[in-house]
Amino acid sequence: MKKNKIGVIIIAAGYSSRMDGFKPLLKFGNQTAVERVVATYQQAGVDQIILVLGHRADEISPYVKNKPLDLVINEKFAEGMYTSIVKGITQLDESINAFFIHPVDIPLVKPETVKYLIDASDKTCKGVIYPCFFGERGHPPLIHKKYQNLILENKMDGGLKRLLAVYEEDAFNLPLIDEAILMDMDTRSDYETLLAYNAMRAPNLCECYATWDKFKLPENIRSHCAKVKQTAMGLATQLTEKGLKLDLSALRAAALLHDLAKTEKNHAHKGGELLREMGYPTVGDIIADHMDIVMEPDQAVTESEILYLADKFVKNDQLMDLETRKIQMLEFYKDNPIASEKIAKRYLNAELILQKIKRMIE
Structure with missing residues (x-):
C-alpha cells in the first residue's frame, strides 16, 4: 500500500x-x-x-x-x-x-x-x-x-x-x-x-531477457526456454504461412517466460499470474496453459496449444519426439499412479494438437 x-x-x-x-x-x-x-x-x-x-x-x-x-x-x-x-x-x-x-x-x-x-x-x-x-x-x-x-x-x-x-x-x-x-x-x-x-501485447525480446535477470533464472531454464521459443516460433511460422492469424509477439514472450516460476508449486499458474501483474494478460494466459490445457479439437490452433506442444517436444534444451518423452516420463513416475495418469493425459493432448497442426500445414 x-x-x-x-x-x-x-x-x-x-x-x-x-x-x-x-x-x-x-x-x-x-x-x-x-x-x-x-x-x-x-x-x-x-x-x-x-x-x-x-x-x-x-x-x-x-x-x-x-x-x-x-x-x-x-x-x-x-x-x-x-x-x-x-x-x-x-x-x-x-x-x-x-x-x-x-x-x-x-x-x-x-x-x-x-x-x-x-x-x-x-x-x-x-x-x-x-x-x-x-x-x-x-x-x-x-x-x-x-x-x-x-x-x-x-x-x-x-x-x-x-x-x-x-x-x-x-x-x-x-x-x-x-x-x-x-x-x-x-x-x-x-x-x-x-x-x-x-x-505489441507482450514484452519484447530485451524485456524478456531482463525478466530472466530480475527473477534470476538459472542457465538451464534459460536454455530450455530459448529452445521452446525456437520450436514454438517454427511451428507458428508454418501455420501463419497457411493463413492462420497468431499473436506472434505474445507467443514468443510466453515461450521465453513459461518457466519463470519453475521452482514453485503450480508453476504454470504462478508464472501466468506474474505476467498478468506485469501488465501482460494475454501472455499470462498462454503461460498458465502450458502444463495442462483444455483442448478445443474443432477450433483453430491457438498460441496456448503451440506453446503446450513445443514444451513437450523439448527436454532440457534438446528436441525429442513425443512418444520417447512420454515413455521416459512414465518410466520415471511408474510408482506414482496419479502422476502417471496426468502424464498420459498431457501427452495425449500434445498428440491431438500435433494432429491439428499437421492437418493445417500438410
Missing part, C-alpha cells in the same frame, strides 16, 4: 522542433501522447497530476478537459524545459512527499512501472529513484520533496540532470522490465518505433 503522497509533473510545453508533427498530439491508438501519459498516472494512482503547457497550449488543453489534473501554462517555455519543471514544482500541493518529472515525448511508460517506483520510494531512504533498463537510466525519475527548493533556486547550467548529479549518493537505481522508459520520440523514425512497440 502506498504510504507517501505522490505527484507528477508532465511537461508538454516545447516546440517539437525535431519532429515532423506536434509531439503531445501524436496518436497512439485512440489516445494522443498527452492523454496516454495522463492516463498512465491515473491508472497508477498518483495523488496529483500537473500538466505544464506552453507552445500551442490552446490545441492541447481540449484533450485533457475534465481530466483530474492541474493545468498550468509556462509563459517562459521558449527558454527551455527547466522553466517548465520549475513552473510545475510551484504547483505541487504541500502534502506531496515525492514527485515524478515526465516529458510527454516518452509516452509509453507503463502504469506498473510507476507503481514499482512508488513502492521503491516507500522502501528506500533515497531521495531520487531512477527507473533503469539493463543498467541505463530512463524516465520518469521520482524525486523527494526535499529537492523542491534546490530545483527552484538552481542557477547551474545543465538542467535537472546536472543538479541531481551533485546528489548522486542520494540516488537509487531501480531495475525494471520496461524498455519504454528509454524510448523517446525526437524524430519520425522514433515515433514509428514507438507505434510498433505499442502494438
Whole structure:
C-alpha cells in the first residue's frame, strides 16, 4: 500500500522542433501522447497530476478537459524545459512527499512501472529513484520533496540532470522490465518505433531477457526456454504461412517466460499470474496453459496449444519426439499412479494438437 503522497509533473510545453508533427498530439491508438501519459498516472494512482503547457497550449488543453489534473501554462517555455519543471514544482500541493518529472515525448511508460517506483520510494531512504533498463537510466525519475527548493533556486547550467548529479549518493537505481522508459520520440523514425512497440501485447525480446535477470533464472531454464521459443516460433511460422492469424509477439514472450516460476508449486499458474501483474494478460494466459490445457479439437490452433506442444517436444534444451518423452516420463513416475495418469493425459493432448497442426500445414 502506498504510504507517501505522490505527484507528477508532465511537461508538454516545447516546440517539437525535431519532429515532423506536434509531439503531445501524436496518436497512439485512440489516445494522443498527452492523454496516454495522463492516463498512465491515473491508472497508477498518483495523488496529483500537473500538466505544464506552453507552445500551442490552446490545441492541447481540449484533450485533457475534465481530466483530474492541474493545468498550468509556462509563459517562459521558449527558454527551455527547466522553466517548465520549475513552473510545475510551484504547483505541487504541500502534502506531496515525492514527485515524478515526465516529458510527454516518452509516452509509453507503463502504469506498473510507476507503481514499482512508488513502492521503491516507500522502501528506500533515497531521495531520487531512477527507473533503469539493463543498467541505463530512463524516465520518469521520482524525486523527494526535499529537492523542491534546490530545483527552484538552481542557477547551474545543465538542467535537472546536472543538479541531481551533485546528489548522486542520494540516488537509487531501480531495475525494471520496461524498455519504454528509454524510448523517446525526437524524430519520425522514433515515433514509428514507438507505434510498433505499442502494438505489441507482450514484452519484447530485451524485456524478456531482463525478466530472466530480475527473477534470476538459472542457465538451464534459460536454455530450455530459448529452445521452446525456437520450436514454438517454427511451428507458428508454418501455420501463419497457411493463413492462420497468431499473436506472434505474445507467443514468443510466453515461450521465453513459461518457466519463470519453475521452482514453485503450480508453476504454470504462478508464472501466468506474474505476467498478468506485469501488465501482460494475454501472455499470462498462454503461460498458465502450458502444463495442462483444455483442448478445443474443432477450433483453430491457438498460441496456448503451440506453446503446450513445443514444451513437450523439448527436454532440457534438446528436441525429442513425443512418444520417447512420454515413455521416459512414465518410466520415471511408474510408482506414482496419479502422476502417471496426468502424464498420459498431457501427452495425449500434445498428440491431438500435433494432429491439428499437421492437418493445417500438410
